[in-house]
Structures are given as C-alpha cells and as structure tokens.
Amino acid sequence: QVQLVESGGGLVQAGGSLRLSCAASGRTFMGWFRQAPGKEREFVAAIRWTAGSTYYADSVKGRFTISRDNAKNTVYLQMNSLKPEDTAIYYCAATGQSYCSDYGCYRSDEYDYWGQGTQVTVSS
Numbered sequence: 411q412v413q414l415v416e417s418g419g420g421l422v423q424a425g426g427s428l429r430l431s432c433a434a435s436g437r438t439f440m441g442w443f444r445q446a447p448g449k450e451r452e453f454v455a456a457i458r459w460t461a462g463s464t465y466y467a468d469s470v471k472g473r474f475t476i477s478r479d480n481a482k483n484t485v486y487l488q489m490n491s492l493k494p495e496d497t498a499i500y501y502c503a504a505t506g507q508s509y510c511s512d513y514g515c516y517r518s519d520e521y522d523y524w525g526q527g528t529q530v531t532v533s534s
Contacts, residue, residue: 438505441502442455442502456515
C-alpha cells in the first residue's frame with residue numbers, strides 16, 4: 411500500500427517559483443499530474459524511483475524539475491518561471507506497473523495511488 415501526501419502549493423505571481431513535495435510511504439514509479447477547472451487531468455512529470463530517470467510534458471520542459479530524496483521518501487516538483495496557465499490542482503501519483511520503468515507512464519489510468527491534491531495559483 412502506498413500513501414501519498416502533497417504539500418507546497420500556494421499563490422504566486424507569474425515568473426515566480428514554487429516547490430511541491432509528496433511524501434510517499436512506498437517506493438515505485440512516481441508522477442505529478444494537474445487538473446485545471448473544466449479540463450481533464452494531465453501529465454506533468456514523472457520519475458523512476460530507483461534509477462532517477464525523469465519524464466516531462468512538453469509544456470513544462472525547461473521550467474519544472476522532478477526529483478526524489480530516498481532518505482526522506484519524498485518526491486519534489488520544482489516549478490520555475492510559472493505562468494497563469496500553470497494554475498491547477500496538482501496531484502502526486504504512484505504506480506507499480508513494471509513497464510513504466512522502461513517506457514514511462516503518462517496516462518492517469520496507469521497510476522494506482524493518488525494524493526489529495528494541492529492548489530497552485532499563478533496570477534498575471
């Protein structure tokens with residue numbers, strides 16, 4: 411069983427930065443998704459826990475960085491150069507699908523465990 415608890419959301423001006431944290435009780439393939447009002451949940455970034463391989467959506471490449479701290483069992487999403495279109499609820503997710511470690515997992519239905527979400531609001 412994997413338990414996920416996100417933290418770090420908030421209100422920031424465009425161009426600013428935030429760091430999200432996700433405390434994970436189990437180690438597996440981890441991802442961040444986001445969902446804006448009236449839109450579907452979308453993939454943001456993911457990381458293979460053991461090897462540290464990372465995957466990003468095109469919309470956040472070069473601005474967001476996903477990382478993990480093995481000792482703290484925590485995954486981070488560092489978000490820089492934030493834009494108003496980044497405003498959404500951000501969710502941490504985990505999956506035990508073995509193929510994710512080889513190919514990455516980008517769909518929400520590939521993930522088995524979800525956190526409660528944390529709101530990120532970027533003002534213009």
